[in-house]
Amino acid sequence: MDERELARATEALVSRYRSVAPATAPILASRVHVAAYAAYRMPATHAALAKALGAVADRGLAPRSLLDLGGGTGAAAWAAAGVFESLEAVTVLDQVEDALALGRDLVADATSPALSGATFRQARAGAWPDLEADLVTVSYVLSELDPQQQDALVADAMRRGGAVAVVEPGTPDGYARVLRVRTRLIDAGWTLLGPCPHAAECPLAQGDWCHFAARVNRSAEHRRLKGAELSYEDEKFSWVAAAAPGVAEPLVAEALPGRILRHPLKRKGFVEFQVCRPDGTAGREVISRKAGERYRNARDAEWGDVLP
Numbered sequence: 439m440d441e442r443e444l445a446r447a448t449e450a451l452v453s454r455y456r457s458v459a460p461a462t463a464p465i466l467a468s469r470v471h472v473a474a475y476a477a478y479r480m481p482a483t484h485a486a487l488a489k490a491l492g493a494v495a496d497r498g499l500a501p502r503s504l505l506d507l508g509g510g511t512g513a514a515a516w517a518a519a520g521v522f523e524s525l526e527a528v529t530v531l532d533q534v535e536d537a538l539a540l541g542r543d544l545v546a547d548a549t550s551p552a553l554s555g556a557t558f559r560q561a562r563a564g565a566w567p568d569l570e571a572d573l574v575t576v577s578y579v580l581s582e583l584d585p586q587q588q589d590a591l592v593a594d595a596m597r598r599g600g601a602v603a604v605v606e607p608g609t610p611d612g613y614a615r616v617l618r619v620r621t622r623l624i625d626a627g628w629t630l631l632g633p634c635p636h637a638a639e640c641p642l643a644q645g646d647w648c649h650f651a652a653r654v655n656r657s658a659e660h661r662r663l664k665g666a667e668l669s670y671e672d673e674k675f676s677w678v679a680a681a682a683p684g685v686a687e688p689l690v691a692e693a694l695p696g697r698i699l700r701h702p703l704k705r706k707g708f709v710e711f712q713v714c715r716p717d718g719t720a721g722r723e724v725i726s727r728k729a730g731e732r733y734r735n736a737r738d739a740e741w742g743d744v745l746p
């Protein structure tokens with residue numbers, strides 16, 4: 439494929455991701471756009487999903503089946519296979535056949551049987567095939583839909599899944615979409631698996647937004663396509679995951695002690711955190727050397743981790 443064409447398609451994707459306006463045309467409009475997506479965006483969506491699903495795995499979820507709605511080239515399938523050893527069956531649904539075809543090519547030589555045996559099937563939101571799975575992922579899709587379609591997609595995911603994970607760009611509007619999904623899940627009696635350590639109103643809803651970062655190593659091709667110099671980038675993302683009544687109970691017996699909301703400040707003799715707390719508040723926590731093992735864990739803790 440011509441690299442100049444790929445670079446132009448990458449530029450179009452970059453400006454699309456910087457824009458807050460809803461997409462008026464499909465993002466993966468041609469084979470070139472799909473190839474550019476796989477080279478430039480998929481590593482980032484994969485990194486975000488790996489972090490979010492990793493946190494879900496830490497809460498004890500061990501899905502055997504995954505259904506990825508609007509899954510494109512299969513980033514969530516790769517992330518889930520990397521995180522959940524339990525995974526046996528994967529289905530990726532998307533409207534764009536070119537993205538699915540590339541997804542099929544990518545998993546052809548995967549060592550995970552769940553991945554190499556994954557099904558990539560064309561379908562449109564609102565007309566998904568009648569499938570169910572232990573975990574349903576909806577990753578970087580909501581921004582392509584109007585609010586009514588977003589609600590319908592989340593309802594579809596909840597009907598089909600024992601657990602649902604939604605990931606969006608870590609921008610104020612991505613967070614706003616995630617917050618809406620969070621409310622929906624809580625109102626339906628689902629139990630949050632993360633990132634929130636509580637189901638009270640989000641303490642960041644006024645003037646701030648809950649988001650996390652995943653480090654993505656850039657390949658030489660990735661750097662060339664984006665005209666970038668750094669060997670890495672940090673993908674900012676917002677997410678929420680929850681389990682249906684009946685699925686959650688054996689998993690989340692213990693409340694999380696807190697979620698780290700910013701890069702911790704590691705000083706001499708203490709570490710300072712901004713955290714979301716189980717009582718529904720957000721604020722500063724300091725763990726000093728006197729805390730012994732907790733302090734040693736605090737030195738290793740990162741943005742997005744559970745507070746030691």
Ligand SMILES: C[S@@+](CC[C@H](N)C(=O)[O-])C[C@H]1O[C@@H](n2cnc3c(N)ncnc32)[C@H](O)[C@@H]1O
Nearest residue numbers: 483508509510513532533534562563577578582
């Ligand atoms: C930004 S891509 C995200 C792909 C993948 N989930 C990821 O995280 O890398 C958005 C995907 O949503 C799909 N999509 C958007 N609207 C859709 C619809 N109405 N029905 C089915 N798929 C849709 C697009 O085709 C595209 O593959």
